[in-house]
Amino acid sequence: xxxxxxxxxxxxxxxxxLSAAERLTVVSFGGNNRQAxxxxxxxxxxxxxxxxxxxxxYNGEMAKIKVMADTGKTSWDVVEVESPELIRGCxxxxxEPLDWGRIGKKEDFIPAAVSDCGVGIFIxxxxxxxxxxxxxxxxxxxxxxxxxxxxxGKRGLRRGAxxxxxxxxxxxxxxxxxxxxxxxxxxxVQRAFKKLDQIKPNIQxxxxxxxxxxxxxxxxxxxxSAYNGRVTSAQDEGQSFAMQWNGSLYDLDxxxxxxxxxxxxxxxxxxxxxxxxxxxxxxxEAIPYxxxxxxxxxxxxxxxGDKLPTAPDNLKNARATDAEFxxxxxxxLEERFNAWVNK
Numbered sequence: 214x215x216x217x218x219x220x221x222x223x224x225x226x227x228x229x230x231l232s233a234a235e236r237l238t239v240v241s242f243g244g245n246n247r248q249a250x251x252x253x254x255x256x257x258x259x260x261x262x263x264x265x266x267x268x269x270x271y272n273g274e275m276a277k278i279k280v281m282a283d284t285g286k287t288s289w290d291v292v293e294v295e296s297p298e299l300i301r302g303c304x305x306x307x308x309e310p311l312d313w314g315r316i317g318k319k320e321d322f323i324p325a326a327v328s329d330c331g332v333g334i335f336i337x338x339x340x341x342x343x344x345x346x347x348x349x350x351x352x353x354x355x356x357x358x359x360x361x362x363x364x365x366g367k368r369g370l371r372r373g374a375x376x377x378x379x380x381x382x383x384x385x386x387x388x389x390x391x392x393x394x395x396x397x398x399x400x401x402v403q404r405a406f407k408k409l410d411q412i413k414p415n416i417q418x419x420x421x422x423x424x425x426x427x428x429x430x431x432x433x434x435x436x437x438s439a440y441n442g443r444v445t446s447a448q449d450e451g452q453s454f455a456m457q458w459n460g461s462l463y464d465l466d467x468x469x470x471x472x473x474x475x476x477x478x479x480x481x482x483x484x485x486x487x488x489x490x491x492x493x494x495x496x497x498e499a500i501p502y503x504x505x506x507x508x509x510x511x512x513x514x515x516x517x518g519d520k521l522p523t524a525p526d527n528l529k530n531a532r533a534t535d536a537e538f539x540x541x542x543x544x545x546l547e548e549r550f551n552a553w554v555n556k
Contacts, residue, residue: 236265237479241293242466243270244423245446249499254487257495261486264479272420275302282307282472290474291483293334296325296536297375297543299467303330309470309477316485317506325533326505331467332484335496336503338522338531339376341457342444343436344429354459355384358436359408361415369425369437372418374550375539376438376462379532381408383460389532397538402546406553418554429454442500445520458527464534465505497521 239255241247247268255266269289271277275298281287294302302308308330313319319327326333341358345351352358358368358380370377379392385408387395395401409416417434419425425437426447441461444454468487470480486492493509496502503523504510510518518524522531539546 235476235479236267237291237476237483238267238269238289239291239293239483240269240271240289242273242422244421245443245500246293246422246440249442249496250487252499253492253496254483257492258483258486262482264483266483273298275307278302278307278471279305285473287471287473287475289471290476290480292469292471293466294331294469295466296464296534297539299328299331299469300536301540301543302469303328307472309472309474309480311470311484312481315478315481317488321507322488322505323507325465326467328467331469332488333465333467333505334487335493335505336463336465336522338441338458338461338463338527339371339438340441340444340461341436341459342425342429342439342454343457344453345455346453347432348435351455352436352457354457355380356386359384359412361412364435366435367415367417367428367433368412369417369419369428369434369439371438372420372554374546375534375543377409377550378402378405378546379462379534380438380460381405384408389460389530392532393535393538397542402549406549409553426452426454441520441522442502445501459530461522461527461531462534463522463528463531464536 241250247270251268255268259265273295278292281289310329311332316332322333341352341355343352348364352364357364378396382392382395382401382405385404396405417428422440422443425434425439426443428434429437430452441456444456447454468484470477474480488506490506490508490512493504493506494512497504497509497513498517501517501520503521
């Protein structure tokens, strides 16, 4: 038998029956991220498997996923989730357990990308971002972000406890290695909110990843937290933005399958396809997030690699977000944050 034909038959057997009439719904965080996924994952998958993909966006809110899982009326198949939501959702039965035999070799991925209910897509960072043309000198970290005398004007932060409380403590001098130990104490939480009180009138809260960069362009904010991939994409489009990696926080986004999806086999085929080194290379080239597949790094041009969160210089003074911490404390801290922000 011709080797190419045999390979196609084997792939077809692994993937299960894929009907051209089937349509897979994949939900992501939108913006440049979704555009990159369409280019690197959705379109090539449709071309190879004759399976259209319906792309949808959400803001990471788990309520809709919970309703689907609880009622069995599942309209989403594959969703992009952050680490705490993946771990919590898996323990609560909101996501399908994955068959890694259909997806790939676990050893091909960085350890944080492998779990019972999820497959890491990419590593991303939240960084301090500014326009060098609009500030007298480059801010060196979150302490400068808090310095409204030296850098007058509004500054953007993501509306939520996660990242906001960490950055407040970093600005207040907490070493990165002690960050979650400090935030895990009542004194540490009060310290973070007290630090936020100092700049509360100067904060402009953002909800979607596109907003902070739009505000930088319009001059609404003098600096902001932002996702590194979106900043680099804006740079490639001609914006003069700069990133300060000192004190940045990084994490992974993951693929998960909503509990009760009638297309679990097809969804796993999509995840396996999107996790291949070549597809991840294309994704990284479209938006500079770090690939989760170890073999993808070898394919990425060094000029692109230097802009990734995983570049050694960018990791020097960075900290991984603690997913377990946010699972244990997230609900309480989000409630306290919402009460504080609405005062």
